Amino acid sequence: MFDTDQWAFSGVDGQISLHKWQKTIDLITGLFSAPCGYIVQATSKGYRVVIRANEGGSHFETNSILPPETPLFCKYVAENNNTLYVNNASNDAQWSTMPEVVEDGVESYLGLPIHWPEGEVFGTLCLKDSKKTSYTDEYFELIEQLRDLIEDDLALIYSFEQMREIAMLDPLTHIYNRRALCMLAQQKLNLAQRLSFNVCCLFIDINDFKKLNDTCGHEVGDKALILLANTLTTHLREADIVGRLGGDEFVVVMQLSELSQLDPIIDKISTEYSKILLQNGICALTLSVGESYTSQEKQPFESLLNLADKEMYKNKQAYKLTKKV
CATH class of the missing domain: 3.30.450.40 (GAF domain)
Structure with a gap:
């Protein structure tokens, strides 16, 4: 509003x-x-x-x-x-x-x-x-x-x-929709090239989300999506761009001074998301996260997004194999 x-x-x-x-x-x-x-x-x-x-x-x-x-x-x-x-x-x-x-x-x-x-x-x-x-x-x-x-x-x-x-906003989660996310992220990439700072793209997917919808209903599924959006906006910086592509796919675009900062950020998001789910009576869910980083050459945001998507898919497949063992 x-x-x-x-x-x-x-x-x-x-x-x-x-x-x-x-x-x-x-x-x-x-x-x-x-x-x-x-x-x-x-x-x-x-x-x-x-x-x-x-x-x-x-x-x-x-x-x-x-x-x-x-x-x-x-x-x-x-x-x-x-x-x-x-x-x-x-x-x-x-x-x-x-x-x-x-x-x-x-x-x-x-x-x-x-x-x-x-x-x-x-x-x-x-x-x-x-x-x-x-x-x-x-x-x-x-x-x-x-x-x-x-x-x-x-x-x-x-x-x-x-x-x-x-x-510009996703009607369910009230974070940026795909159109706004891509526009704002491209602006950040252009600025990053001019000022020589690093940008990271996180592609986030909720593990077992379909199972949650099937067993608990879409109302609970929607609540889980809203809680993930809240977790991201609460525990990331105001300058970070947070958006929902659709379904249970979320994207974060952030500026990093050191790439070593990223793992603690991902761990924090995953931990806080599990906590808030349990507080709301929803079973704890894990996240599959893919990462990609800007190169020194000018690049469209879509290429950065696709790289992060591929990394997320690899991590999701690894999660599924772990569950089968």
């Missing part, structure tokens, strides 16, 4: 035109004759100015981040999810000691919460003035209408991210 607590923009926006938001802020400040106008995003990490219109000077800068504990008018709006209008701050005991009033000379503040489509607060749309103001109901209606246009754009971002997740 799309994380609404992440920064929505990082310099260049991919789904909407921030130039349009800039025009909106410029329009609002012009109509309200206000020297300062902002669109501010609020997250647990703090407050970031996405767009600003400022002719009067301020300590705010576009894309600057203020810590979440900073006393701000915008913080009050975001935390209370409500419009705030303070028209004469220096004569209002509740607001007169605010840093924005004392240090920046803000006398008037009007801020409205901006929402993501499911209701979470994105941030604020606000105006600041160095003089007392008297905004009428018509002004409030106008700024609310412009706020709604911004929320329509956020709905587009939200929908885009949801569609991207659907296109």
